[in-house]
Every structure is written in structure tokens, then in C-alpha cells.
Amino acid sequence: MNTYTEAYEFLVSIMGSVPYGIIATDMDGYITMTNEQSLQCLGISLPIGNVLETHLTEYLEDIPDLKEKLEKCFDKGRAIFELNEIHHQDKYLSFHAKPILNGMLLSINDVTENRNSRDAATLALLEGQETERQRLAKEIHDGIGPLMSTIRMNLDAVKSKLSDAPEKTQQQVGTMDDLIQTVAADIRSISHALMPGALIDFGLVQALKGLCDKINQSELVKIEFHHRGFTERLDSNVELNLYRIAQELLNNALKYAKAKEIVVQLIKRKEEVMLTVEDDGVGFDAHKIKNILQNGIGMRNIKTRIDVMGGEFTIDTQVGKGVHATAEIILIK
Numbered sequence: 001m002n003t004y005t006e007a008y009e010f011l012v013s014i015m016g017s018v019p020y021g022i023i024a025t026d027m028d029g030y031i032t033m034t035n036e037q038s039l040q041c042l043g044i045s046l047p048i049g050n051v052l053e054t055h056l057t058e059y060l061e062d063i064p065d066l067k068e069k070l071e072k073c074f075d076k077g078r079a080i081f082e083l084n085e086i087h088h089q090d091k092y093l094s095f096h097a098k099p100i101l102n103g104m105l106l107s108i109n110d111v112t113e114n115r116n117s118r119d120a121a122t123l124a125l126l127e128g129q130e131t132e133r134q135r136l137a138k139e140i141h142d143g144i145g146p147l148m149s150t151i152r153m154n155l156d157a158v159k160s161k162l163s164d165a166p167e168k169t170q171q172q173v174g175t176m177d178d179l180i181q182t183v184a185a186d187i188r189s190i191s192h193a194l195m196p197g198a199l200i201d202f203g204l205v206q207a208l209k210g211l212c213d214k215i216n217q218s219e220l221v222k223i224e225f226h227h228r229g230f231t232e233r234l235d236s237n238v239e240l241n242l243y244r245i246a247q248e249l250l251n252n253a254l255k256y257a258k259a260k261e262i263v264v265q266l267i268k269r270k271e272e273v274m275l276t277v278e279d280d281g282v283g284f285d286a287h288k289i290k291n292i293l294q295n296g297i298g299m300r301n302i303k304t305r306i307d308v309m310g311g312e313f314t315i316d317t318q319v320g321k322g323v324h325a326t327a328e329i330i331l332i333k
Contacts, residue, residue, distance in 0.1 A: 021108030257281025
């Protein structure tokens with residue numbers, strides 16, 4: 001056995017022992033070396049020998065971001081790049097590519113467990129938030145609400161005895177009455193935002209309609225709400241998640257988009273539900289979508305809620321062309 005063969009076999013043994021996938025290619029993208037871990041990550045059922053000397057991009061049709069990056073490296077010049085937490089089949093994979101002497105070296109890490117653990121922690125946090133919202137809503141409804149009603153009744157009793165009081169005194173009492181009404185309305189609004197009664201009592205369609213009607217009352221923006229296909233209620237957790245997603249998307253449209261018109265659609269087809277929120281606002285650079293989904297707390301919560309329901313979330317936007325956000329989930333019986 002010559003020195004080259006010994007070195008090659010030693011390198012192959014090292015590649016086989018590492019806990020992540022490794023693929024080496026030549027300058028044109030043809031695979032020169034790989035290990036079993038990389039084939040498992042990419043879902044390639046062929047033996048290693050059958051993969052060697054084939055083009056790497058042949059196996060990346062379902063990972064278009066990685067395929068595009070590698071094709072650019074092979075065609076226009078090699079460069080280091082990373083892609084993190086790319087969903088492929090039933091896994092989340094992170095890729096790191098860098099030039100080597102005669103080609104490219106791609107490492108593949110299966111980060112599914114880490115991703116699922118983080119999502120579980122985020123979901124637990126969201127569930128904790130919902131529990132706290134329900135507790136606060138109940139406290140307001142059962143405690144502060146009746147207290148405000150009692151104050152109002154006592155003030156009405158006082159007003160009935162002030163017919164002969166000076167006009168200034170009656171005006172002050174009238175002002176107090178107005179303030180109490182305002183505070184009571186604000187309390188009802190806060191309680192509704194924490195846990196909308198319409199969602200619990202009447203379901204997602206009526207809750208979203210009520211949310212859009214309330215925003216329309218401001219007259220600062222026009223919201224249209226359309227729904228189709230709902231003949232019965234959904235699972236309560238699905239309804240709650242979709243309601244919170246709609247809340248967050250509408251909040252973003254009102255807060256950042258400077259939109260004048262917003263269209264909300266909720267459509268059910270067989271075992272699929274699609275929620276879309278489209279605005280005519282300022283939009284943003286589509287290249288920032290990935291960063292926003294990873295780093296924006298509200299958007300990350302949306303993505304987590306959708307992932308938990310086994311759905312897909314997409315954003316279509318351009319600067320000056322508004323935002324079209326879509327959440328699609330498959331209902332599980």
C-alpha cells in the first residue's frame with residue numbers, strides 16, 4: 001500500500017468518525033469525498049460509492065438556497081458561506097462551506113434537536129403568556145369591572161341628591177361621571193385584548209371580525225375582512241394561535257407599514273386553513289425577511305406558533321409595494 005492510499009484511507013476513516021456530514025467537491029462541483037452522515041442528513045439513500053463523481057447540486061433540489069449558493073461558487077468564484085437552520089424533510093440543517101485547494105468543502109450539521117428544544121422553550125413561554133393573560137383578564141372582569149360598576153352606582157346616587165347644588169359642583173360631578181365611563185371602557189378594552197370573549201364564545205371568525213371592526217373605528221386605516229369555508233369551529237388552540245398571529249401581523253401593519261388599507265382573509269379548504277394579511281404600506285427589502293424572522297420577537301413568535309401547528313409562513317414584500325403575509329396550516333383530526 002503506497003503512501004497516497006494510506007493517507008486517503010486515513011482521511012476517509014476520520015470523515016466517517018465525525019458527528020456531522022462532510023462533502024468535498026472538485027472545482028466544478030463533482031463530489032470527490034463524502035461520509036455516511038452527509039448522506040443521512042440530505043436524505044440520500046445511495047451508497048457512498050454511487051455518489052462519488054456525481055454533481056452535488058443533483059441532490060439539492062429541495063434545498064434551493066444551498067443549491068443557489070453552491071452554483072454561484074462553482075460558476076463565479078468560490079467563497080465562504082453559511083446557511084443556518086434550513087428545513088429539509090423532517091430535519092433542520094446548518095451548512096458551512098469554504099474553498100479548499102482543489103474545490104469546496106461543505107459541512108452539514110443536523111440541528112433538529114437544538115431547534116426543537118428552542119421551539120419547545122418558546123412555546124412554553126407563549127403558553128405561559130396566554131395563561132397570564134387569562135388570569136389578568138379574569139381578575140379585571142371579576143374584580144375591577146364590578147368595582148367600577150359599584151363606583152358608578154354610588155356616583156349616580158350622589159348626583160340624584162345634588163339638584164340644588166351649585167352649577168360648578170354639578171359640572172364637577174358630571175366630569176367625574178365621564179371619567180368613570182372612560183376608565184370602564186378602557187378596562188373592557190384591555191380585558192378584551194388580553195383574552196377576547198368573542199374568541200372563546202363565538203370562535204375565530206367572529207373574533208377576527210370584531211378585531212378588524214375595532215381598528216376601523218379609528219378611521220386611520222381601512223380594514224376589509226373576508227372569510228370562507230367555516231361551517232364549524234376549529235380546535236381551541238388552533239383558533240388562539242391564529243388569532244394571535246393575526247393580532248401581531250395587524251400590529252406590524254399599523255405600527256411600521258404606514259398602511260392606509262389592509263385586507264385580512266381567513267379561508268378554510270377541507271383540512272387546510274390559510275390566513276393572509278395584506279397591506280398597501282411602505283414594504284421593505286425582501287432580502288431582510290430571513291433576518292426579521294430570526295431576530296424580530298413578534299415575527300419569531302408567529303413562526304413558532306405556525307411551526308407548532310405544522311404549517312408554513314411566507315412573506316412577500318418589496319420597498320413601496322406593501323407586505324403580503326400568509327400563514328397556512330394543515331388541520332389534524
